Amino acid sequence: MSKPLGGRTITARLKSGENLTEIIKHYENYNAKQRTHNHEDLWFHQRLTRGNAVHNLKKSGSTQGLFLVRESVNIKGSFVLSLIHKGDTQHFQITTSPHSGCFSIDNGPPFVGLDQLVHFYRTGCNGLPTALIHACKGHTVPAFLQQYGENTIIHQAVDEGIDTAVFNQILNHSNCPHLNTRNNSGRTALHEAAARGLNDLVLELYKRGADVKTRDAEGNSPLHLACRGDHAETCKILVKHCFSKPQDRCCGTGWVPLHDAAYYGHHQCIDMLLRHGAACYPRSVNGETPLDLADKRHQTNSLLILQRYQPPKPHYSSSHWLHNAVDRHKAVELLEHAGLRNGCFLVRMSKRHPGQYVLTMSFDKTVFNYEIKNKNNWFYIDDGPLFSSLEYLIDYYCRCSDGLPAELTSPVTPFARNDLPPVPGPSRPKMNERPPAPVPSNNKPSKNHGVIQQSYIPGLLPNPSDTLEDIEPSSIVLGRELGQGEFGSVLMGVWTNPLGKKVPVALKTLHGEHINTGEAEFEREAGVMMGLNHLCIVKLYGICRGETMMMVQELVAMGSALDYILDYPSAVGQADFKLWGAQIASGMNYLESKGFVHRDLALRNILLASKALVKISDFGLSRAVGAGSNYYKASAGGRWPVKWYAPESINYGTFSSSSDVWSYGITLWEIFSKGEQPYGTMTGAQVIQYIEDDKRRLIRPEGCPEKVYSIMLQCWAYNPKERPTFLRLHHKFRSDPDYFNMEVPGHRDNLDS
Ligand code: AMP
Numbered sequence: 001m002s003k004p005l006g007g008r009t010i011t012a013r014l015k016s017g018e019n020l021t022e023i024i025k026h027y028e029n030y031n032a033k034q035r036t037h038n039h040e041d042l043w044f045h046q047r048l049t050r051g052n053a054v055h056n057l058k059k060s061g062s063t064q065g066l067f068l069v070r071e072s073v074n075i076k077g078s079f080v081l082s083l084i085h086k087g088d089t090q091h092f093q094i095t096t097s098p099h100s101g102c103f104s105i106d107n108g109p110p111f112v113g114l115d116q117l118v119h120f121y122r123t124g125c126n127g128l129p130t131a132l133i134h135a136c137k138g139h140t141v142p143a144f145l146q147q148y149g150e151n152t153i154i155h156q157a158v159d160e161g162i163d164t165a166v167f168n169q170i171l172n173h174s175n176c177p178h179l180n181t182r183n184n185s186g187r188t189a190l191h192e193a194a195a196r197g198l199n200d201l202v203l204e205l206y207k208r209g210a211d212v213k214t215r216d217a218e219g220n221s222p223l224h225l226a227c228r229g230d231h232a233e234t235c236k237i238l239v240k241h242c243f244s245k246p247q248d249r250c251c252g253t254g255w256v257p258l259h260d261a262a263y264y265g266h267h268q269c270i271d272m273l274l275r276h277g278a279a280c281y282p283r284s285v286n287g288e289t290p291l292d293l294a295d296k297r298h299q300t301n302s303l304l305i306l307q308r309y310q311p312p313k314p315h316y317s318s319s320h321w322l323h324n325a326v327d328r329h330k331a332v333e334l335l336e337h338a339g340l341r342n343g344c345f346l347v348r349m350s351k352r353h354p355g356q357y358v359l360t361m362s363f364d365k366t367v368f369n370y371e372i373k374n375k376n377n378w379f380y381i382d383d384g385p386l387f388s389s390l391e392y393l394i395d396y397y398c399r400c401s402d403g404l405p406a407e408l409t410s411p412v413t414p415f416a417r418n419d420l421p422p423v424p425g426p427s428r429p430k431m432n433e434r435p436p437a438p439v440p441s442n443n444k445p446s447k448n449h450g451v452i453q454q455s456y457i458p459g460l461l462p463n464p465s466d467t468l469e470d471i472e473p474s475s476i477v478l479g480r481e482l483g484q485g486e487f488g489s490v491l492m493g494v495w496t497n498p499l500g501k502k503v504p505v506a507l508k509t510l511h512g513e514h515i516n517t518g519e520a521e522f523e524r525e526a527g528v529m530m531g532l533n534h535l536c537i538v539k540l541y542g543i544c545r546g547e548t549m550m551m552v553q554e555l556v557a558m559g560s561a562l563d564y565i566l567d568y569p570s571a572v573g574q575a576d577f578k579l580w581g582a583q584i585a586s587g588m589n590y591l592e593s594k595g596f597v598h599r600d601l602a603l604r605n606i607l608l609a610s611k612a613l614v615k616i617s618d619f620g621l622s623r624a625v626g627a628g629s630n631y632y633k634a635s636a637g638g639r640w641p642v643k644w645y646a647p648e649s650i651n652y653g654t655f656s657s658s659s660d661v662w663s664y665g666i667t668l669w670e671i672f673s674k675g676e677q678p679y680g681t682m683t684g685a686q687v688i689q690y691i692e693d694d695k696r697r698l699i700r701p702e703g704c705p706e707k708v709y710s711i712m713l714q715c716w717a718y719n720p721k722e723r724p725t726f727l728r729l730h731h732k733f734r735s736d737p738d739y740f741n742m743e744v745p746g747h748r749d750n751l752d753s
Contacts (some may be wrong), residue, residue: 005030009160024153024175031150035140043135045070053082054089057136065133085129093652101214112215113147144178147186147217152177154189164200171208179210186217194222197231206242219251227261232268239276246278247402254285262290265299277399279385280309314395321411323348331360332367334412340365343409363405366595473546508551526551528619536587538617556607556615564608565675577671580614582733587616589730592657599655601663602644603670642684658720665715673701
């Protein structure tokens with residue numbers, strides 16, 4: 001037990017007649033005295049608007065590297081770093097991981113405390129435009145947001161193993177400190193209670209909202225500590241009643257609680273975790289399994305349990321989900337046929353890697369593919385646990401998502417079950433024939449001791465290469481240049497498809513000088529487009545990997561709509577513009593329903609098949625929106641077409657279908673103003689000021705109907721939630737008599753593709 005404040009325990013104080021309010025005050029005063037008053041530590045600003053942050057930084061001199069961290073006014077518990085670089089204020093959203101509660105900026109490393117994050121970015125730029133140099137004076141960061149906080153009365157109560165009734169009185173008290181505050185050792189009260197096996201206190205803390213995911217200063221969850229302390233019953237309570245996840249990893253080592261239990265030889269905890277669904281062979285960052293640790297440390301009992309463990313009989317057999325002759329396209333079709341329900345899945349053979357399998361699943365109306373690796377009789381996905389058979393692997397992911405967008409729920413069953421290849425059954429793989437250790441994610445290396453490196457990828461990575469169609473170079477004849485793209489020229493061509501049909505195509509090339517920098521982006525763009533099939537979206541036929549890498553796309557005969565409108569302004573009029581607006585909304589509605597965010601919707605990226613049919617193109621910036629979030633966050637430094645961006649994209653780098661709706665409004669404006677440049681010669685900074693500070697919007701283009709302008713204004717609602725969805729826009733056009741006879745997919749059923 002650590003020394004209580006003033007040398008007297010809470011129990012002793014209560015006995016001597018002090019009341020709880022006095023004791024809490026006593027702790028508060030003590031902690032307040034300990035707080036730093038060093039100017040450089042006072043960078044936290046509670047509830048500060050973006051405008052006031054800019055104002056405060058300006059008032060403090062706008063010197064290079066001046067910074068503050070502020071809590072969002074609208075979203076409690078959401079933080080933003082504002083800093084000065086080259087005289088300008090820039091803002092970076094600090095993301096809180098839903099898996100661990102850790103803080104990070106873009107793809108940077110995660111930190112358990114905001115103080116730790118600030119410290120890291122003070123040591124160097126580490127991906128920001130500047131290192132943080134001087135604090136813009138605010139307050140000390142609250143203790144519950146620090147890596148090493150302060151010893152609260154709750155910690156002391158746990159330390160004393162206080163009576164549950166008194167504990168409840170403390171937790172119910174109106175001045176009770178924040179439950180997730182870490183103490184001087186970097187642990188929350190829940191960590192301490194779990195480490196000591198105080199089951200009642202664990203439950204009380206959980207009931208009142210203590211976070212079971214929160215990590216201690218070393219990156220461990222309370223469940224890790226319960227295993228370390230050999231408290232099997234506490235483990236059970238945490239898993240069964242508090243919904244702790246046995247697959248949650250320590251941010252530093254990649255250990256799951258089973259690793260801790262095996263390392264210390266706590267076989268009752270091992271038994272409990274395995275009975276509650278833990279995988280037996282998870283891997284640490286070094287590729288070590290709990291069995292390796294038990295073996296290394298001569299934990300004989302634990303070793304025996306792990307060696308003898310038999311996973312539960314899989315709920316489904318391979319005949320329920322294994323498809324023999326199904327390729328990627330067919331798999332998508334089968335899942336679409338099943339309604340693209342969340343967690344619907346099948347397993348198929350990989351065409352690209354014979355002998356390997358691919359798990360194809362749907363989530364949020366999007367299809368994801370995961371390569372199932374098979375080495376030395378072990379099956380695994382990405383850096384996930386090892387399984388001795390494909391059936392065990394699938395059964396595990398039916399019970400927990402562990403990195404997939406969702407748990408697998410219902411299999412798509414093949415029609416002819418006797419047409420199946422033999423599935424490798426459970427065999428005992430040799431532990432000394434190990435598959436490679438999982439590859440750590442690509443975080444920038446840390447020069448800072450004590451920084452918790454992200455050592456796992458929270459979402460397993462879908463396998464893009466498996467989703468691309470290869471087109472033989474010999475089946476393509478090259479023609480004239482159509483235009484210049486980001487990575488090389490776009491050529492016209494003819495493709496003789498596998499049925500012998502000659503198809504006019506556009507070939508987007510990846511030129512030599514871009515091969516190193518652009519290949520991944522290029523493949524990703526192709527990966528996004530490959531899954532899309534809509535009349536108003538440019539179709540991708542495949543990728544041709546000849547001397548130059550090329551994306552083979554449907555040829556959209558009249559090229560860029562922006563060029564056309566500028567070259568032939570009198571050839572197009574209001575009726576064409578309305579039609580284009582409706583068609584773009586239809587294509588974007590399709591994209592939205594698939595969970596894709598375009599991020600670069602602008603007239604320059606709209607192509608004309610004819611005056612009566614437009615197609616959305618250029619998916620170079622688009623992303624599938626990941627599980628559990630409906631927006632995509634950009635990493636710093638990309639190609640940002642600011643004038644088309646919604647305020648939240650400019651300020652925080654967040655993109656969503658709602659920010660696409662903003663860009664749609666700008667695109668409509670471009671159309672109706674016949675290709676004018678939005679905001680004329682204004683700079684990006686002036687545009688932001690115009691939108692945010694002056695609360696102004698682009699003015700109605702000459703001749704643009706009021707009805708259309710009012711749609712634009714709705715698209716430019718500052719709050720993304722107040723903008724219409726593409727579904728609503730699509731229906732708006734659909735139900736408007738002005739658009740009744742137009743060739744818009746979805747308006748007349750036979751035009752839907
Ligand atoms: P992008 O790289 O998509 O910006 O393309 C550059 C230019 O190539 C466009 O502005 C068009 O003029 C032309 N282009 C791109 N894709 C196609 C296509 N599928 N059909 C016809 N022209 C295209």
